Amino acid sequence: MKAVIIDEPFKIRIAEVPVPDIREDEVLIRVAGAGICGSDIGIYNGTNSLATYPRLIGHEYGGWVEKTGSRVKNVRVGECVAVDPVRSCGQCYACRQGRPNVCRSLEVTGVHRDGGFAEYVAAPAEAVYALDAGRVAPEYACLTEPYSIGMQVNERGQVAKGDKLFIMGSGPIGICIMQVAKSRGAQVMMTDMIKERLENAERMGADRVLNIQEEDLAAAVYDWTDGEGMPVIADTVCSVSSFPQALELACPAGRVVVVGLIDKPSAVAQVAITKKELTIVGSRLNNHRFPQVIRGFESGALTPDKLCSRIFPYTEAEEAFRLIRERPQEICKIVLRFADV
Numbered sequence: 001m002k003a004v005i006i007d008e009p010f011k012i013r014i015a016e017v018p019v020p021d022i023r024e025d026e027v028l029i030r031v032a033g034a035g036i037c038g039s040d041i042g043i044y045n046g047t048n049s050l051a052t053y054p055r056l057i058g059h060e061y062g063g064w065v066e067k068t069g070s071r072v073k074n075v076r077v078g079e080c081v082a083v084d085p086v087r088s089c090g091q092c093y094a095c096r097q098g099r100p101n102v103c104r105s106l107e108v109t110g111v112h113r114d115g116g117f118a119e120y121v122a123a124p125a126e127a128v129y130a131l132d133a134g135r136v137a138p139e140y141a142c143l144t145e146p147y148s149i150g151m152q153v154n155e156r157g158q159v160a161k162g163d164k165l166f167i168m169g170s171g172p173i174g175i176c177i178m179q180v181a182k183s184r185g186a187q188v189m190m191t192d193m194i195k196e197r198l199e200n201a202e203r204m205g206a207d208r209v210l211n212i213q214e215e216d217l218a219a220a221v222y223d224w225t226d227g228e229g230m231p232v233i234a235d236t237v238c239s240v241s242s243f244p245q246a247l248e249l250a251c252p253a254g255r256v257v258v259v260g261l262i263d264k265p266s267a268v269a270q271v272a273i274t275k276k277e278l279t280i281v282g283s284r285l286n287n288h289r290f291p292q293v294i295r296g297f298e299s300g301a302l303t304p305d306k307l308c309s310r311i312f313p314y315t316e317a318e319e320a321f322r323l324i325r326e327r328p329q330e331i332c333k334i335v336l337r338f339a340d341v
């Protein structure tokens with residue numbers, strides 16, 4: 001079979017590799033589509049500190065069940081499925097707390113071990129979830145993963161009906177967080193510096209969008225919240241300065257959700273947290289959120305087809321990577337097609 005492999009930074013190739021074998025508790029999936037994520041670009045650029053090389057990349061993938069091991073009960077051959085990329089030990093403190101997404105020995109397929117940019121992929125049955133192929137086109141099953149990030153952020157920030165949520169950044173993860181929040185009855189403000197991204201955020205359902213190069217952010221936040229500040233903030237900009245800014249714009253008793261993986265410190269005064277009794281939480285990957293996302297796809301509340309800006313055949317993976325790097329304003333999410341639907 002063919003697979004997309006990154007040998008070292010900036011060296012990507014289509015390779016011939018063996019179709020994986022499956023164990024009795026595993027599923028062999030014929031990949032329909034796979035999403036390109038910012039972290040894949042990081043592996044390509046050599047800026048993803050978690051990745052090792054060479055790597056068969058891709059953690060957003062889905063397709064059809066080709067074969068099941070003898071003990072697999074939850075999916076059947078021919079079903080359309082999405083695969084959760086989180087692999088955990090099941091024994092450490094986090095796993096015992098029911099939070100395998102921060103397992104002490106966490107591995108993510110496509111980052112720490114081989115992933116889904118391939119014609120076939122093997123996955124443990126417990127990580128494989130069926131979708132209604134009549135409602136979700138198989139090439140978009142892969143987008144269950146980025147929406148699961150959005151679902152996790154909403155859970156961590158306890159976003160509920162009537163809440164006002166401020167999402168810093170209008171890239172694909174911001175959009176996923178926003179659509180999940182809208183489906184819960186929250187109102188959402190989003191920012192960016194790229195006009196096209198803000199237009200996209202508005203098209204996808206954001207209530208208020210704001211270009212931080214043109215408008216005063218703090219004034220807009222206080223105006224939109226009747227002077228209170230923001231009850232919930234999700235920072236997808238993840239820069240050194242966005243985190244203290246989020247603490248500043250949060251209202252008393254507010255929640256701030258952090259998803260950044262940068263290791264540079266931000267300067268934060270304790271009083272900013274204490275005085276308003278803020279809840280600051282990290283949100284990493286997803287904790288069994290695939291079923292909730294799939295229900296959102298099937299009800300139409302979440303729209304993976306609209307998240308996707310373009311589909312490329314996998315043979316043009318390098319062109320797709322280059323486009324995301326060089327013209328980010330044109331792209332929200334790119335899906336690589338691995339098989340004809």
Ligand code: MN
Nearest residue numbers: 037060145146
């Ligand atoms: Mn992703």
